Amino acid sequence: MNNPSEKDLNPVESISIDLDAEFRESNIREILDKLDRELIGLKPVKTRINEIAALLLVDRVRKQIGLSAGAPSLHMCFTGNPGTGKTTVALRMAEILHRLGYVREGHLVSVTRDDLVGQYIGHTAPKTKEVIKRAMGGVLFIDEAYYLYKPENERDYGAESIEILLQTMENNRDDLVVILAGYQDRMDKFFQSNPGMRSRIAHHVDFPDYGPNELVAIAKLMLAAQNYRFSPDGEKAFEEYIRLRMTLEYFANARSVRNALDRARLRQANRLFTQGKKTLTSIDLMTIEAEDIRASRVFLEGKLDHTAGAIS
Amino acid sequence: MMTNTGNHLTQGQFSFLPALTDQQISAQIKYALNHNWAIGIEYTDDPHPRNTYWEMFGNPMFDLKDPAGILLEINNCRKTFPNHYIRVTAFDSTRGVESLKMSYIVNRPKSEPGFGVVRQEREGRNISYTIHSYATDKSEGERY
Numbered sequence: 001m002n003n004p005s006e007k008d009l010n011p012v013e014s015i016s017i018d019l020d021a022e023f024r025e026s027n028i029r030e031i032l033d034k035l036d037r038e039l040i041g042l043k044p045v046k047t048r049i050n051e052i053a054a055l056l057l058v059d060r061v062r063k064q065i066g067l068s069a070g071a072p073s074l075h076m077c078f079t080g081n082p083g084t085g086k087t088t089v090a091l092r093m094a095e096i097l098h099r100l101g102y103v104r105e106g107h108l109v110s111v112t113r114d115d116l117v118g119q120y121i122g123h124t125a126p127k128t129k130e131v132i133k134r135a136m137g138g139v140l141f142i143d144e145a146y147y148l149y150k151p152e153n154e155r156d157y158g159a160e161s162i163e164i165l166l167q168t169m170e171n172n173r174d175d176l177v178v179i180l181a182g183y184q185d186r187m188d189k190f191f192q193s194n195p196g197m198r199s200r201i202a203h204h205v206d207f208p209d210y211g212p213n214e215l216v217a218i219a220k221l222m223l224a225a226q227n228y229r230f231s232p233d234g235e236k237a238f239e240e241y242i243r244l245r246m247t248l249e250y251f252a253n254a255r256s257v258r259n260a261l262d263r264a265r266l267r268q269a270n271r272l273f274t275q276g277k278k279t280l281t282s283i284d285l286m287t288i289e290a291e292d293i294r295a296s297r298v299f300l301e302g303k304l305d306h307t308a309g310a311i312s
Numbered sequence: 313m314m315t316n317t318g319n320h321l322t323q324g325q326f327s328f329l330p331a332l333t334d335q336q337i338s339a340q341i342k343y344a345l346n347h348n349w350a351i352g353i354e355y356t357d358d359p360h361p362r363n364t365y366w367e368m369f370g371n372p373m374f375d376l377k378d379p380a381g382i383l384l385e386i387n388n389c390r391k392t393f394p395n396h397y398i399r400v401t402a403f404d405s406t407r408g409v410e411s412l413k414m415s416y417i418v419n420r421p422k423s424e425p426g427f428g429v430v431r432q433e434r435e436g437r438n439i440s441y442t443i444h445s446y447a448t449d450k451s452e453g454e455r456y
Binding site for chain 2: 104105107132133134136137138172174175176
Protein backbone atom coordinates (compact mmCIF):
# COMPACT_ATOMS: atom_id res chain seq x y z
CA MET A 1 0.00 0.00 0.00
CA ASN A 2 2.37 2.68 1.18
CA ASN A 3 6.09 2.48 0.79
CA PRO A 4 7.41 0.51 3.74
CA SER A 5 11.07 0.43 2.83
CA GLU A 6 11.92 4.03 3.78
CA LYS A 7 10.01 3.94 7.03
CA ASP A 8 11.42 0.64 8.14
CA LEU A 9 15.00 1.08 7.17
CA ASN A 10 15.73 4.30 8.97
CA PRO A 11 15.25 3.22 12.59
CA VAL A 12 17.05 -0.01 11.88
CA GLU A 13 20.23 1.67 10.84
CA SER A 14 20.35 3.71 14.00
CA ILE A 15 20.15 0.74 16.38
CA SER A 16 23.30 -1.12 17.16
CA ILE A 17 23.21 -4.41 18.97
CA ASP A 18 25.98 -6.11 20.85
CA LEU A 19 26.03 -9.60 19.41
CA ASP A 20 28.71 -10.65 21.85
CA ALA A 21 26.62 -9.67 24.84
CA GLU A 22 23.69 -11.55 23.42
CA PHE A 23 25.91 -14.55 22.88
CA ARG A 24 27.18 -14.48 26.45
CA GLU A 25 23.68 -14.04 27.80
CA SER A 26 22.33 -17.10 26.06
CA ASN A 27 24.93 -19.39 27.73
CA ILE A 28 25.31 -21.00 24.38
CA ARG A 29 29.07 -20.83 24.54
CA GLU A 30 29.07 -23.12 27.55
CA ILE A 31 27.01 -25.73 25.77
CA LEU A 32 28.99 -25.52 22.53
CA ASP A 33 32.20 -25.90 24.52
CA LYS A 34 30.76 -28.91 26.25
CA LEU A 35 29.90 -30.33 22.87
CA ASP A 36 33.43 -29.71 21.69
CA ARG A 37 34.94 -31.31 24.77
CA GLU A 38 32.74 -34.34 25.03
CA LEU A 39 32.34 -35.21 21.39
CA ILE A 40 35.58 -36.21 19.75
CA GLY A 41 35.96 -35.62 16.01
CA LEU A 42 32.67 -35.17 14.15
CA LYS A 43 33.91 -32.04 12.41
CA PRO A 44 31.00 -31.61 9.95
CA VAL A 45 28.48 -32.13 12.72
CA LYS A 46 30.02 -29.48 14.93
CA THR A 47 30.27 -27.03 12.06
CA ARG A 48 26.59 -27.47 11.30
CA ILE A 49 25.58 -27.09 14.93
CA ASN A 50 27.62 -23.92 15.20
CA GLU A 51 25.95 -22.57 12.08
CA ILE A 52 22.50 -23.34 13.42
CA ALA A 53 23.33 -21.78 16.75
CA ALA A 54 24.60 -18.66 15.00
CA LEU A 55 21.51 -18.44 12.82
CA LEU A 56 19.17 -18.71 15.78
CA LEU A 57 21.13 -16.14 17.73
CA VAL A 58 21.16 -13.68 14.84
CA ASP A 59 17.46 -14.29 14.32
CA ARG A 60 16.82 -13.46 17.93
CA VAL A 61 18.75 -10.23 17.66
CA ARG A 62 16.94 -9.37 14.45
CA LYS A 63 13.63 -9.90 16.16
CA GLN A 64 14.62 -7.46 18.91
CA ILE A 65 14.96 -4.67 16.41
CA GLY A 66 11.84 -5.65 14.56
CA LEU A 67 13.31 -7.42 11.58
CA SER A 68 11.16 -10.47 11.59
CA ALA A 69 11.75 -13.48 9.45
CA GLY A 70 9.72 -16.66 9.71
CA ALA A 71 11.02 -19.25 12.13
CA PRO A 72 13.61 -21.29 10.25
CA SER A 73 12.76 -24.91 9.62
CA LEU A 74 15.04 -27.01 11.78
CA HIS A 75 14.00 -30.55 10.96
CA MET A 76 17.15 -32.59 10.54
CA CYS A 77 18.39 -35.86 9.22
CA PHE A 78 21.41 -37.55 10.80
CA THR A 79 23.08 -40.20 8.72
CA GLY A 80 26.04 -42.30 9.75
CA ASN A 81 27.26 -45.74 10.73
CA PRO A 82 26.33 -47.30 14.07
CA GLY A 83 27.99 -45.80 17.10
CA THR A 84 28.94 -42.49 15.51
CA GLY A 85 27.04 -40.49 18.10
CA LYS A 86 23.77 -39.66 16.39
CA THR A 87 21.62 -40.07 19.49
CA THR A 88 24.10 -38.21 21.68
CA VAL A 89 24.15 -35.28 19.30
CA ALA A 90 20.35 -35.29 19.08
CA LEU A 91 20.16 -35.03 22.86
CA ARG A 92 22.61 -32.18 22.81
CA MET A 93 20.68 -30.56 19.98
CA ALA A 94 17.53 -30.52 22.09
CA GLU A 95 19.45 -28.69 24.80
CA ILE A 96 20.95 -26.18 22.37
CA LEU A 97 17.62 -25.42 20.76
CA HIS A 98 16.10 -24.98 24.18
CA ARG A 99 18.81 -22.52 25.23
CA LEU A 100 18.25 -20.55 22.09
CA GLY A 101 14.54 -20.46 22.76
CA TYR A 102 13.63 -22.33 19.61
CA VAL A 103 11.86 -25.14 21.48
CA ARG A 104 10.04 -24.51 24.72
CA GLU A 105 10.89 -27.55 26.82
CA GLY A 106 14.01 -29.08 25.31
CA HIS A 107 13.24 -32.71 26.00
CA LEU A 108 14.04 -35.50 23.57
CA VAL A 109 11.51 -38.17 22.70
CA SER A 110 13.32 -41.03 21.05
CA VAL A 111 11.16 -43.43 19.06
CA THR A 112 11.45 -46.17 16.45
CA ARG A 113 8.96 -47.65 14.01
CA ASP A 114 7.26 -49.66 16.76
CA ASP A 115 6.20 -46.53 18.61
CA LEU A 116 4.71 -44.87 15.55
CA VAL A 117 3.12 -47.55 13.41
CA GLY A 118 0.12 -49.55 14.57
CA GLN A 119 -0.77 -53.15 13.92
CA TYR A 120 -4.20 -52.87 12.42
CA ILE A 121 -6.27 -50.37 10.46
CA GLY A 122 -6.99 -47.25 12.45
CA HIS A 123 -4.30 -47.92 15.01
CA THR A 124 -1.51 -45.95 13.40
CA ALA A 125 -2.93 -42.44 13.42
CA PRO A 126 -3.70 -42.26 17.17
CA LYS A 127 -0.38 -43.89 17.98
CA THR A 128 1.61 -41.45 15.88
CA LYS A 129 -0.37 -38.49 17.17
CA GLU A 130 0.23 -39.62 20.75
CA VAL A 131 3.97 -39.64 20.17
CA ILE A 132 3.87 -36.28 18.44
CA LYS A 133 1.91 -34.78 21.33
CA ARG A 134 4.46 -36.16 23.76
CA ALA A 135 7.31 -34.63 21.76
CA MET A 136 5.75 -31.19 21.45
CA GLY A 137 7.89 -28.45 22.89
CA GLY A 138 10.93 -30.62 22.32
CA VAL A 139 12.66 -32.81 19.80
CA LEU A 140 11.25 -35.97 18.23
CA PHE A 141 14.08 -38.33 17.37
CA ILE A 142 13.15 -41.15 15.01
CA ASP A 143 15.87 -43.78 14.99
CA GLU A 144 16.20 -46.00 11.92
CA ALA A 145 13.60 -43.88 10.19
CA TYR A 146 13.79 -45.85 6.94
CA TYR A 147 11.90 -48.71 8.57
CA LEU A 148 8.84 -46.44 8.55
CA TYR A 149 8.43 -47.05 4.86
CA LYS A 150 8.33 -50.60 3.57
CA PRO A 151 7.85 -50.50 -0.19
CA GLU A 152 7.63 -54.29 -0.49
CA ASN A 153 4.38 -54.34 1.48
CA GLU A 154 1.76 -52.07 0.00
CA ARG A 155 -0.60 -52.59 2.91
CA ASP A 156 1.98 -51.44 5.41
CA TYR A 157 0.74 -48.71 7.74
CA GLY A 158 4.07 -46.88 7.77
CA ALA A 159 2.98 -44.58 4.96
CA GLU A 160 0.10 -43.32 7.08
CA SER A 161 2.50 -42.51 9.86
CA ILE A 162 4.76 -40.63 7.46
CA GLU A 163 1.80 -38.63 6.20
CA ILE A 164 0.87 -37.51 9.71
CA LEU A 165 4.47 -36.68 10.48
CA LEU A 166 4.75 -34.58 7.34
CA GLN A 167 1.63 -32.71 8.24
CA THR A 168 2.87 -31.88 11.73
CA MET A 169 6.32 -30.99 10.47
CA GLU A 170 4.67 -28.40 8.26
CA ASN A 171 1.87 -27.10 10.48
CA ASN A 172 3.45 -27.27 13.93
CA ARG A 173 6.91 -26.07 13.04
CA ASP A 174 7.03 -23.92 16.17
CA ASP A 175 6.05 -26.80 18.40
CA LEU A 176 8.51 -29.51 17.60
CA VAL A 177 11.68 -30.38 15.74
CA VAL A 178 11.89 -33.76 14.04
CA ILE A 179 15.25 -35.48 13.69
CA LEU A 180 15.49 -38.61 11.54
CA ALA A 181 18.46 -40.90 11.92
CA GLY A 182 19.76 -43.91 10.05
CA TYR A 183 22.39 -45.38 7.78
CA GLN A 184 23.31 -43.30 4.77
CA ASP A 185 22.37 -45.67 1.94
CA ARG A 186 19.05 -46.70 3.42
CA MET A 187 18.09 -43.14 4.25
CA ASP A 188 18.82 -42.17 0.65
CA LYS A 189 16.44 -44.86 -0.52
CA PHE A 190 13.87 -43.72 2.03
CA PHE A 191 14.02 -40.15 0.77
CA GLN A 192 13.80 -41.28 -2.84
CA SER A 193 10.47 -42.92 -2.15
CA ASN A 194 9.29 -40.02 0.06
CA PRO A 195 10.26 -36.83 -1.74
CA GLY A 196 7.93 -34.83 0.51
CA MET A 197 10.01 -35.82 3.50
CA ARG A 198 13.26 -34.82 1.86
CA SER A 199 12.08 -31.37 0.95
CA ARG A 200 10.80 -30.69 4.45
CA ILE A 201 14.12 -31.48 6.06
CA ALA A 202 16.44 -28.55 5.86
CA HIS A 203 19.54 -30.04 7.42
CA HIS A 204 21.19 -33.23 6.32
CA VAL A 205 24.13 -33.97 8.58
CA ASP A 206 26.50 -36.82 7.88
CA PHE A 207 28.36 -38.42 10.77
CA PRO A 208 31.79 -39.65 9.65
CA ASP A 209 33.42 -42.76 11.08
CA TYR A 210 36.03 -42.24 13.78
CA GLY A 211 39.74 -42.74 13.25
CA PRO A 212 41.75 -44.93 15.66
CA ASN A 213 43.17 -41.94 17.54
CA GLU A 214 39.73 -40.47 18.01
CA LEU A 215 38.46 -43.78 19.35
CA VAL A 216 41.25 -43.89 21.92
CA ALA A 217 40.37 -40.36 22.97
CA ILE A 218 36.74 -41.42 23.28
CA ALA A 219 37.78 -44.41 25.40
CA LYS A 220 39.69 -42.14 27.73
CA LEU A 221 36.69 -39.85 28.09
CA MET A 222 34.41 -42.78 28.80
CA LEU A 223 36.79 -44.13 31.42
CA ALA A 224 37.18 -40.74 33.04
CA ALA A 225 33.40 -40.48 33.31
CA GLN A 226 33.39 -43.73 35.29
CA ASN A 227 36.46 -42.84 37.38
CA TYR A 228 38.81 -45.23 35.67
CA ARG A 229 41.98 -44.64 33.71
CA PHE A 230 44.51 -46.49 31.57
CA SER A 231 48.02 -47.22 32.75
CA PRO A 232 50.53 -46.05 30.09
CA ASP A 233 50.92 -49.67 28.96
CA GLY A 234 47.19 -50.12 29.05
CA GLU A 235 46.69 -47.20 26.71
CA LYS A 236 49.20 -48.60 24.27
CA ALA A 237 47.46 -51.97 24.43
CA PHE A 238 44.11 -50.33 23.81
CA GLU A 239 45.47 -48.51 20.77
CA GLU A 240 46.53 -51.84 19.33
CA TYR A 241 43.22 -53.33 20.30
CA ILE A 242 41.30 -50.64 18.46
CA ARG A 243 43.35 -51.02 15.29
CA LEU A 244 42.66 -54.76 15.31
CA ARG A 245 39.02 -54.38 16.25
CA MET A 246 38.41 -51.99 13.36
CA THR A 247 39.35 -54.67 10.87
CA LEU A 248 36.92 -57.16 12.36
CA GLU A 249 33.24 -57.56 11.61
CA TYR A 250 30.45 -55.73 13.39
CA PHE A 251 32.62 -52.80 14.33
CA ALA A 252 30.32 -50.11 15.73
CA ASN A 253 32.63 -47.19 16.45
CA ALA A 254 32.09 -45.70 19.90
CA ARG A 255 29.67 -48.44 20.87
CA SER A 256 32.38 -51.08 20.34
CA VAL A 257 34.69 -48.98 22.46
CA ARG A 258 32.14 -48.88 25.23
CA ASN A 259 31.69 -52.66 25.12
CA ALA A 260 35.43 -53.24 25.09
CA LEU A 261 35.83 -51.05 28.14
CA ASP A 262 33.04 -52.83 29.96
CA ARG A 263 34.78 -56.14 29.37
CA ALA A 264 38.12 -54.67 30.45
CA ARG A 265 36.51 -53.58 33.69
CA LEU A 266 35.28 -57.11 34.26
CA ARG A 267 38.77 -58.47 33.75
CA GLN A 268 40.29 -55.80 35.95
CA ALA A 269 37.91 -56.70 38.76
CA ASN A 270 38.70 -60.37 38.32
CA ARG A 271 42.43 -59.66 38.32
CA LEU A 272 42.20 -57.70 41.53
CA PHE A 273 40.14 -60.46 43.06
CA THR A 274 42.36 -63.38 42.14
CA GLN A 275 45.80 -61.86 42.67
CA GLY A 276 45.20 -62.08 46.39
CA LYS A 277 46.80 -58.77 47.28
CA LYS A 278 45.68 -57.89 50.79
CA THR A 279 45.61 -54.12 50.54
CA LEU A 280 44.47 -52.30 47.46
CA THR A 281 45.12 -48.63 46.85
CA SER A 282 42.69 -46.34 45.08
CA ILE A 283 45.15 -46.31 42.17
CA ASP A 284 44.79 -50.08 41.88
CA LEU A 285 41.06 -49.77 41.78
CA MET A 286 41.14 -47.08 39.13
CA THR A 287 43.73 -48.38 36.73
CA ILE A 288 43.10 -50.58 33.72
CA GLU A 289 46.33 -52.41 32.94
CA ALA A 290 47.59 -53.73 29.64
CA GLU A 291 46.81 -57.31 30.63
CA ASP A 292 43.12 -56.45 31.09
CA ILE A 293 43.02 -55.41 27.46
CA ARG A 294 45.36 -57.99 26.00
CA ALA A 295 43.24 -60.85 27.32
CA SER A 296 40.65 -59.91 24.69
CA ARG A 297 39.63 -62.39 22.03
CA VAL A 298 40.23 -59.68 19.46
CA PHE A 299 44.01 -60.04 19.74
CA LEU A 300 43.66 -63.67 18.84
CA GLU A 301 41.17 -63.25 16.02
CA GLY A 302 42.68 -60.08 14.68
CA LYS A 303 46.07 -61.73 14.31
CA LEU A 304 44.57 -64.85 12.81
CA ASP A 305 42.83 -62.68 10.29
CA HIS A 306 46.12 -60.98 9.54
CA THR A 307 48.05 -64.21 8.94
CA ALA A 308 45.25 -65.57 6.86
CA GLY A 309 45.49 -62.47 4.74
CA ALA A 310 49.25 -62.94 4.42
CA ILE A 311 48.90 -66.53 3.26
CA SER A 312 46.32 -65.89 0.58
CA MET B 313 -34.24 -16.58 42.47
CA MET B 314 -32.42 -18.33 39.64
CA THR B 315 -30.71 -15.92 37.35
CA ASN B 316 -28.63 -16.40 34.28
CA THR B 317 -25.99 -13.70 34.56
CA GLY B 318 -24.89 -12.67 31.12
CA ASN B 319 -26.47 -15.78 29.61
CA HIS B 320 -23.43 -17.61 30.75
CA LEU B 321 -22.97 -20.95 32.47
CA THR B 322 -20.90 -20.50 35.61
CA GLN B 323 -19.24 -23.77 36.52
CA GLY B 324 -15.65 -24.51 37.38
CA GLN B 325 -12.79 -22.06 37.35
CA PHE B 326 -12.71 -18.74 35.51
CA SER B 327 -16.36 -19.03 34.59
CA PHE B 328 -17.18 -15.46 35.63
CA LEU B 329 -14.41 -14.13 33.39
CA PRO B 330 -14.61 -13.56 29.69
CA ALA B 331 -13.71 -16.66 27.66
CA LEU B 332 -10.07 -17.66 27.96
CA THR B 333 -7.88 -17.11 24.94
CA ASP B 334 -5.80 -19.98 23.62
CA GLN B 335 -2.74 -18.38 25.13
CA GLN B 336 -4.38 -18.23 28.54
CA ILE B 337 -5.54 -21.82 28.23
CA SER B 338 -1.97 -22.85 27.39
CA ALA B 339 -0.71 -21.09 30.49
CA GLN B 340 -3.27 -22.89 32.66
CA ILE B 341 -2.36 -26.24 31.09
CA LYS B 342 1.30 -25.50 31.67
CA TYR B 343 0.53 -24.95 35.34
CA ALA B 344 -1.19 -28.32 35.55
CA LEU B 345 1.60 -30.06 33.66
CA ASN B 346 4.17 -28.61 36.04
CA HIS B 347 2.30 -30.36 38.85
CA ASN B 348 2.15 -33.65 36.93
CA TRP B 349 -1.60 -33.67 36.75
CA ALA B 350 -3.24 -35.66 33.98
CA ILE B 351 -5.24 -33.49 31.61
CA GLY B 352 -8.55 -34.61 30.23
CA ILE B 353 -10.91 -33.01 27.75
CA GLU B 354 -14.63 -33.53 28.33
CA TYR B 355 -17.76 -32.39 26.55
CA THR B 356 -21.46 -32.41 27.16
CA ASP B 357 -24.67 -30.76 26.06
CA ASP B 358 -26.37 -31.30 29.39
CA PRO B 359 -24.82 -28.69 31.65
CA HIS B 360 -26.90 -29.39 34.76
CA PRO B 361 -24.69 -28.71 37.81
CA ARG B 362 -25.30 -32.24 39.09
CA ASN B 363 -24.18 -33.76 35.79
CA THR B 364 -20.70 -34.56 37.09
CA TYR B 365 -19.54 -37.00 34.47
CA TRP B 366 -19.16 -35.50 31.03
CA GLU B 367 -18.05 -37.53 28.01
CA MET B 368 -14.30 -37.75 27.56
CA PHE B 369 -12.83 -36.64 24.27
CA GLY B 370 -10.04 -39.18 23.72
CA ASN B 371 -7.96 -40.55 26.53
CA PRO B 372 -6.69 -38.56 29.47
CA MET B 373 -3.23 -37.22 28.64
CA PHE B 374 -0.37 -38.22 30.87
CA ASP B 375 3.38 -37.77 30.30
CA LEU B 376 3.12 -34.69 28.08
CA LYS B 377 5.57 -31.83 28.51
CA ASP B 378 4.14 -29.06 26.46
CA PRO B 379 0.65 -27.54 26.26
CA ALA B 380 0.75 -27.40 22.46
CA GLY B 381 -0.28 -31.06 22.18
CA ILE B 382 -3.27 -30.56 24.45
CA LEU B 383 -4.31 -27.38 22.72
CA LEU B 384 -4.29 -29.36 19.49
CA GLU B 385 -6.71 -31.85 21.06
CA ILE B 386 -8.90 -29.03 22.42
CA ASN B 387 -9.15 -27.55 18.96
CA ASN B 388 -10.01 -30.96 17.54
CA CYS B 389 -12.78 -31.26 20.11
CA ARG B 390 -14.03 -27.76 19.30
CA LYS B 391 -14.18 -28.69 15.66
CA THR B 392 -16.10 -31.90 16.40
CA PHE B 393 -18.50 -30.34 18.94
CA PRO B 394 -18.70 -26.64 18.14
CA ASN B 395 -22.01 -26.28 20.00
CA HIS B 396 -21.24 -28.26 23.13
CA TYR B 397 -19.76 -27.32 26.43
CA ILE B 398 -16.11 -28.42 26.55
CA ARG B 399 -14.06 -28.37 29.69
CA VAL B 400 -10.45 -29.13 30.52
CA THR B 401 -9.81 -31.06 33.71
CA ALA B 402 -6.58 -31.76 35.57
CA PHE B 403 -6.52 -34.88 37.69
CA ASP B 404 -4.14 -35.17 40.62
CA SER B 405 -3.32 -38.83 41.27
CA THR B 406 -1.48 -38.21 44.54
CA ARG B 407 -2.55 -40.75 47.17
CA GLY B 408 -5.22 -39.20 49.34
CA VAL B 409 -6.18 -36.58 46.75
CA GLU B 410 -7.09 -38.63 43.69
CA SER B 411 -9.48 -36.11 42.27
CA LEU B 412 -9.68 -33.14 39.97
CA LYS B 413 -7.59 -30.15 40.92
CA MET B 414 -8.67 -27.96 38.02
CA SER B 415 -11.69 -27.79 35.77
CA TYR B 416 -12.60 -24.97 33.43
CA ILE B 417 -14.81 -24.48 30.42
CA VAL B 418 -13.07 -23.73 27.13
CA ASN B 419 -15.97 -23.87 24.72
CA ARG B 420 -19.64 -22.88 24.98
CA PRO B 421 -22.64 -23.05 22.70
CA LYS B 422 -23.46 -19.79 20.95
CA SER B 423 -26.57 -19.18 22.98
CA GLU B 424 -27.04 -20.50 26.46
CA PRO B 425 -30.70 -20.37 27.50
CA GLY B 426 -29.84 -21.24 31.09
CA PHE B 427 -32.01 -22.87 33.75
CA GLY B 428 -35.52 -22.48 35.03
CA VAL B 429 -36.92 -23.23 38.45
CA VAL B 430 -39.31 -26.16 38.69
CA ARG B 431 -41.68 -26.18 41.64
CA GLN B 432 -43.24 -29.37 42.85
CA GLU B 433 -46.13 -29.25 45.27
CA ARG B 434 -45.94 -31.97 47.88
CA GLU B 435 -48.04 -33.08 50.80
CA GLY B 436 -48.83 -30.46 53.41
CA ARG B 437 -48.49 -27.57 50.96
CA ASN B 438 -44.71 -28.09 50.91
CA ILE B 439 -42.92 -26.98 47.80
CA SER B 440 -39.71 -28.63 46.58
CA TYR B 441 -37.60 -26.77 44.11
CA THR B 442 -35.25 -27.95 41.47
CA ILE B 443 -33.65 -26.42 38.42
CA HIS B 444 -34.06 -27.53 34.86
CA SER B 445 -32.01 -26.62 31.81
CA TYR B 446 -34.20 -25.29 29.02
CA ALA B 447 -31.85 -26.83 26.49
CA THR B 448 -32.44 -30.39 27.69
CA ASP B 449 -36.07 -30.33 26.52
CA LYS B 450 -34.70 -31.31 23.14
CA SER B 451 -33.01 -34.63 22.50
CA GLU B 452 -29.32 -35.21 22.87
CA GLY B 453 -27.19 -33.67 20.12
CA GLU B 454 -29.89 -31.16 19.11
CA ARG B 455 -29.87 -29.06 22.22
CA TYR B 456 -27.78 -26.09 21.16
